[in-house]
Amino acid sequence: MISLSTEAKEAIKIGVAIVIGYYVALRLDWSNPSWVATSIAFISASTTGQSLQKGALRLGGTLFAFVAGLFFLGLFPQDRWLFLLSFTPYLFFVAYMVQGRSGPYFWFVAGFVTMMIITAGPGSSAHSFEFAAYRALETAIGIGIWTAVSVFIWPRTSLDTLNKVSSDLLSTHGRLMRQYRDHVTEGASEEEEVEPMREDRDAARKLATQLEQTVQAAIAESHRVFEVRRLWTRFYRLSGTVVEILDRLVSGFSEMQKSNLRKTLLNEEALFDELEARLAEARRILGGEKPSRISQRISVGLDEERVARLDHFGKAALEVTLNELKRLDKLVTAILDCARDIEGYEPEGAMGGQKMKGSFGLPSIDPDRIRGAVMVTLSMWVGFFLWIYVDPPGHIAWYQFVPSLTLAFVQVPFLRLPLLKPFACAYTVGLGAYVFIMPQLSTFWQLAMLIFAFSFGAAYFLKGTAQLAVFLALFILLGIKNEQTYNFAAAANLFLFTMMALTLVVATSYVTRTPRPEKAFVSMVARFFRSCEFLLSRMGAEQLEARNFLERMRRAYHRQELGSLPGKLARWGKQIDPGKFTGVTPQRIDGIVASLQVLDFRLEDLIEARQAPHAEVFVRELTEDVRAWRMVIEENCRRWSECPETDSVDDLREKLKARLDNLNLRIEEVMNTADPEAVSTEERKNFYRLLGGFRGFSEAALVYSGAANEVDWERLREEKF
Amino acid sequence: MIPSEYNIGGVYLPPLLVVALLALAATWVTATLLNRHRLSRFFFYPPLVYLALLVIYSVIIGTFIIPV
Numbered sequence: 001m002i003s004l005s006t007e008a009k010e011a012i013k014i015g016v017a018i019v020i021g022y023y024v025a026l027r028l029d030w031s032n033p034s035w036v037a038t039s040i041a042f043i044s045a046s047t048t049g050q051s052l053q054k055g056a057l058r059l060g061g062t063l064f065a066f067v068a069g070l071f072f073l074g075l076f077p078q079d080r081w082l083f084l085l086s087f088t089p090y091l092f093f094v095a096y097m098v099q100g101r102s103g104p105y106f107w108f109v110a111g112f113v114t115m116m117i118i119t120a121g122p123g124s125s126a127h128s129f130e131f132a133a134y135r136a137l138e139t140a141i142g143i144g145i146w147t148a149v150s151v152f153i154w155p156r157t158s159l160d161t162l163n164k165v166s167s168d169l170l171s172t173h174g175r176l177m178r179q180y181r182d183h184v185t186e187g188a189s190e191e192e193e194v195e196p197m198r199e200d201r202d203a204a205r206k207l208a209t210q211l212e213q214t215v216q217a218a219i220a221e222s223h224r225v226f227e228v229r230r231l232w233t234r235f236y237r238l239s240g241t242v243v244e245i246l247d248r249l250v251s252g253f254s255e256m257q258k259s260n261l262r263k264t265l266l267n268e269e270a271l272f273d274e275l276e277a278r279l280a281e282a283r284r285i286l287g288g289e290k291p292s293r294i295s296q297r298i299s300v301g302l303d304e305e306r307v308a309r310l311d312h313f314g315k316a317a318l319e320v321t322l323n324e325l326k327r328l329d330k331l332v333t334a335i336l337d338c339a340r341d342i343e344g345y346e347p348e349g350a351m352g353g354q355k356m357k358g359s360f361g362l363p364s365i366d367p368d369r370i371r372g373a374v375m376v377t378l379s380m381w382v383g384f385f386l387w388i389y390v391d392p393p394g395h396i397a398w399y400q401f402v403p404s405l406t407l408a409f410v411q412v413p414f415l416r417l418p419l420l421k422p423f424a425c426a427y428t429v430g431l432g433a434y435v436f437i438m439p440q441l442s443t444f445w446q447l448a449m450l451i452f453a454f455s456f457g458a459a460y461f462l463k464g465t466a467q468l469a470v471f472l473a474l475f476i477l478l479g480i481k482n483e484q485t486y487n488f489a490a491a492a493n494l495f496l497f498t499m500m501a502l503t504l505v506v507a508t509s510y511v512t513r514t515p516r517p518e519k520a521f522v523s524m525v526a527r528f529f530r531s532c533e534f535l536l537s538r539m540g541a542e543q544l545e546a547r548n549f550l551e552r553m554r555r556a557y558h559r560q561e562l563g564s565l566p567g568k569l570a571r572w573g574k575q576i577d578p579g580k581f582t583g584v585t586p587q588r589i590d591g592i593v594a595s596l597q598v599l600d601f602r603l604e605d606l607i608e609a610r611q612a613p614h615a616e617v618f619v620r621e622l623t624e625d626v627r628a629w630r631m632v633i634e635e636n637c638r639r640w641s642e643c644p645e646t647d648s649v650d651d652l653r654e655k656l657k658a659r660l661d662n663l664n665l666r667i668e669e670v671m672n673t674a675d676p677e678a679v680s681t682e683e684r685k686n687f688y689r690l691l692g693g694f695r696g697f698s699e700a701a702l703v704y705s706g707a708a709n710e711v712d713w714e715r716l717r718e719e720k721f
Numbered sequence: 722m723i724p725s726e727y728n729i730g731g732v733y734l735p736p737l738l739v740v741a742l743l744a745l746a747a748t749w750v751t752a753t754l755l756n757r758h759r760l761s762r763f764f765f766y767p768p769l770v771y772l773a774l775l776v777i778y779s780v781i782i783g784t785f786i787i788p789v
Contacts (some may be wrong), residue, residue, distance in 0.1 A: 510768075580756075718762040721752035721771055 009154045011460035015045045015452040017149040021142055022451055023444065026482055027301045027538045031134035033482075034475040039142025041455070041471045048150045049158030049221030050213070054105060054142035056220065061109025062139045066132045069109065069117025074129050084384060087118065091403065095376035099369040099411055110375075112404035119400040127568070158218040162225070163286065165214050165598045166235070169207040170283040170335075173242050174276045176200050180246065181272035201243055208240040228342050238331060245328045248605075249321070251598040251700070254368040264310070264318060266301040271325060274298045280338035291345055295333065300325050303561050312688075313660060313695045319685060320605065364553070364560040367527075368568065372410040375512040379406040379505060386504075394497030406508060408468070413568075414517055414575045415509040420502050422466040427495045430473030434491050438478065447480065472498075490648060517575035518584070518716040522644065524572065528565045529597055529641035531558035532603060535593030536634045539610055562604075567598040576716075583712040592711060596706040602700045606693030614690065615683040619669045622663070629659040629694055631699060640704075645713045649705045656698045724788045735773070736789045744778035 016035045025033035043054040068090060076083040094111035098104050113135060120131035151157070155167035179197050215232045218225040225232060274296055281293055300322060307315065337347035383402035387395060394401070409415055433450060441447050451474065479496055514520050535558050538551075573589035632655050648665070679687075727734040751774055755761045764770045783789040 718759070719764055719767050720756050720761050721767045 006156075008458060010156075011456045012422055013153050014041065014459040015456040016153065017044065017146050018455040019448045020149070020452050021145050022480060023448070024141060025138060026444065026480075029482055030138055031131065032138070033248055033480055034140040035135060036145065037451075037455075038475050039139045040146045040433070042152075042459075043143060044146055044459070045217075047156045047158040047161055047217055047218075047221070048147070049217030050383035051146055051150055051222040053217050055146065057103060058109050059140055059143055061106045062113050062136050064106070065113035065117060066108040066136050070129065071113045071133055073112070082386075083118075085382075088684050090114070091380060092373045092377050095373035095410060096369050097449070098407060099366075099372050101660070104411075104446060108183060108407055109213055111407045115380075115400045115404050119396050145387070152385035158214055158221050159225070162218045163213075163215045165207060165211045165238075165444075166286050167283050169204065169211055170279045170286070172200055172204045173208060173239070173332075174279040174283075176204060176243075177272045177279065178278040180249065181269050181276075193376070197246075201246065204243045208236065208243065208297075211236045211239060217478045231338055231342045231714075235335065235342065238338060239334050241331055241348055242328070242335075243600075244541065245324060245331060247597070248601050249324050249328070251601060264306040265321065266303055268300055268325070271298045271300050271329065275328065278332050278336045282336045285336075285339045285343050285345065288343075292339060292348040295336065297346055298329075311693060312664050312671075316688045316691035316693075316695055318692075319688035320696060323689060324664075363703065364557040366560065366564065371512045375508050376403055376406045376410055379403050380512060382504060382508065383501075392497070392500065393500065395496060400499070401632040402498075402504055406505050408507055409509075413513075413571055414515075414522075415506045416505070417506055419465065419506060422469040423472075423498055423502060426466070426469035427477055427498060429470075430493060431475040431491055434478055434486070434651050435488060438484070438485055441443040451480075516720060517572050518581065520572045521569060521576060521589070522713065522716050524565055524569050525592070525596070525644050526641045527561060528599075529637045529644075531561040531565075532599065533634055533637040533641060534558045535562070535603060535623055536630055536637060539607070539630060559604075559607075561679055566593055566600060569593045569596065581715050582717060583710075588707070588710050591707040592704070595700065597708045598700040599697070599704055602693065602696040604699055606690070609686065609690040609693040612686040612689065613683065614686055615674075615679040617670065617674045617678050618683075618687050621674075625659075625663045625666045626694070628661060629698075630658075632656060632659055633697065636701060640708070643713070645708050645711070648703060649709060651707050653702055660695065660698060663691075663694075736787050740779055740787050740789050741754070743782050744746045744775055747778045747782075748774045 017040045021036035021040050022033055025036045030036070039055075039058060043051050043058055045051045045054055070082065072087050072090065091111065091114075091680055094107050094114075097107040098111065100107075116135065117132045118127060120128055179200065215225070215236050219229045219232070277293065278295055281291065281295075285291055302318065302322075310318070340347050363393065372469070373558060380399065380403035381399040383400075385394060387398040392398070409419070431452075437450060438447075441450065453515075454470060455473045458467045458474070462470060477491060479491075509515075514523075536554070538555060570590075570593045573593055574586070574587060576584060578585055636652065724736050727736065727739050748771060752761070752767075753769055761770075766788050
C-alpha cells in the first residue's frame, strides 16, 4: 500500500473535485463550466471547516454581487459614463473593505463577480440576469461538490487542528513566562533578555492568528464548537493580548534594569511560576483532562525600604510595572476560566475576569487602504478607456479583468514586474496543452485526465501566485465547453492580454504607491511621528475633544495610525534590498520598527494614565512642568516627522534629563507642601502611573533616537530609478 | 534608408516596435548604471527622466540605425 503525504492527498482531492465539477457543468450544459471548478479551486482549504467557511463567504459574496450587479445595470443601462460614475464608489468601497479584517474574501468575491455581471450582457437585461443566476448556481454547486469530496475522501477536521494550535499557543505562552522569570532571576542584560524571547514571541503571534482562523473554521464545521463559539472567540482574543503585555514588560524590563529597580519587586518569580502553571492547566483541560489544581492568588509586593530610597521616577516605573503584572495576572486567569468554561467546568470566577480591551471607539480611515482602493478604481477607469478608445486584444476584459486582478493583488504591498513570470510560464504550458493536446481528446475521460493533471500539479507543486496562475490558465485559457472550438489567434491574444493587464496592474500600483520600499518606509516613519506629535499636543485637551466630534475622529485616526504603522513598517522594511544601501541592514530596520512599537505602547500608557482621575493639587502645581517636558518631546516628534535622524542621542538625553530632573524636584516640593489628606491613595497611584508614562516615553524616544542614528537615512531618501 | 518590416519566422514586426524594444533595453542599462554609481540622486524625478531617456534613445535609434 502506497503511503501518501497530506499534501498529495489534498492535491488529489482538489483534482478529483475539479473533474467532478467540470463533469456536472458539462453534463447539464451550464453557461460556463469553469465557474464550478473556479469555485472549488479557490475555496479548497486544508480542513473541511476552513473550506465551509470560505465557501460560505464565496456564496455570500456572489449573492451580494448578484444584487449589486443587477442594480447597477438597472440604474443607467443606456449611459456608459453615468453607469461608470455610479459604479465607481461601489468598487472603491469594496476595494477598501478587501484590505480590512472583516471578511476580506467576501468583499473580494463581491467585487469581481459584480464586475463580471455588469460586463456580461450588454445585449439584453435577460442575459445579465441569466448570467448572474448561473454564476450563483455554479458557485453553490462548486461549494457542494468540494464539501462532499472533503467529507468523504481523506477527511480532515478542524477540531484536531484547533486542539493542536491552542495547545501549542498555551505552551509557547508558558515558555515565554518561564523565560521572563529566568531573566528576572538571573538579571540578564538587555540584549540577552530580548534575543531568546524574540523567537517565541513571533511564534506566539503566528499561533494566535492561526488560532483565530482555526476557531472560525471549527465553528463552521462542528456543532460542539458552534455552541461555545463566544467562549472560543474570547479565548483567541485573550490569547492574542498575552504577547502584547509581555512585549510591554520586556520593554519596561530594560528600563528597570538600568535603574536597578528589579530587586524592589517581591514575589515576581512566584507570580510567573503561578501563571505558567495556570497556562499548563488550561492546556490540560482543553486536551480533555479534568481540572487538577486550584489557582493561587499571588500578589507582587514591594520592598518598602528600597522604595523609600527611590526618586519619584523610580516609584513611577515600579507603579507601571506593577500595573502591567496585574493585567497579565488577570489575563491568564481569564484564559484559564475560558478553557474551563469551554470544557463545561465552572470558571474560577472569584479570581476576577479580564475586561477585553475595546477598539478606539470611532471608526477611522486608513490612508493605505484608501490608496489601495484608488489603485483598484484607477485600474478600472484606465481599462475602460483602453477598451473604448484603443480596443487592444482583450476588448471588454480590459474593463472587467484588470480591476479584478488589481483587487486580487491590492493587499500585496509591493508589486513588481516579476509578477508576470509565473503567469507567463503557466500560460505557456496552458497554450501548449490547448494547441497540442486538447484537439486530440475525444471523450470526457480523456479531458478529465488533462484537468486532473493541471489541478493536481497546481495544488501539489505550487503555492500563492504561481498556483493562481495555473488555475487561471486552466479555467480561462483552455476555455473548456461542450462545443469546443480551437482558435490559436484568440488564445495567443489572451496570453498577450494577460501580460499587458498585469503590467497595467503594476503600473497603477506605481501611481498610488511608491515602487521604492525604502521611500515608503521613510514616509511611514514620518507619518508615525506626525501622529505622535498630534496626540501629544492634544494631551490636556480632553474636554475639547469630548465636545467636538471632528476632534474625536482625528484622535481615533492618529491612534489607529500609531497602532498599525509598526506592522506595516515591518512588512515594507523586509522589501528593502540591503545590497543597494550600505549601512541599512535588516537588523537596523528591525531595530527601528521595534523602537517605534515601544513608543506606541508608551504613548498609549501615557494617554491612559492621563485620562485617570488626578489630585487637584498635582494638576494645579505641576501642569507647567509637565508642559515643558511635553514641549521637548513634541518638538522632537515634529523634527523626526520631517527628518528621522535629526538629533544625536546625547543631546536628546541631556534635554530630557534636564526636564525630568526639574520635574522630580518640583514633585518633591509639592509633595512636601501638600496636605496628605488632599491626595487619596488611588490618586497617588494614578499620578505615579502618569509619571511612569512620561518616563517610559522619554526612554523609548531615546531608544528610537539611538536606532535611527544607525541608519543612513540620506541614502534611503535618495532619488533612484 | 527605407523603413521595412522585420520578418521573424514569418511574423512581421513593425520597425517602430523593434526600435522601442532596443530603446527600452538601452534605457534600462543606462538607468542601472546611473543607480549603481549613485548619479540618479541628481535628478528631481527619475521616472520622468526614464521616460525622457526612452524617447531620446528611440529617436536616435530610429534616425540612425533602424529607420522607422
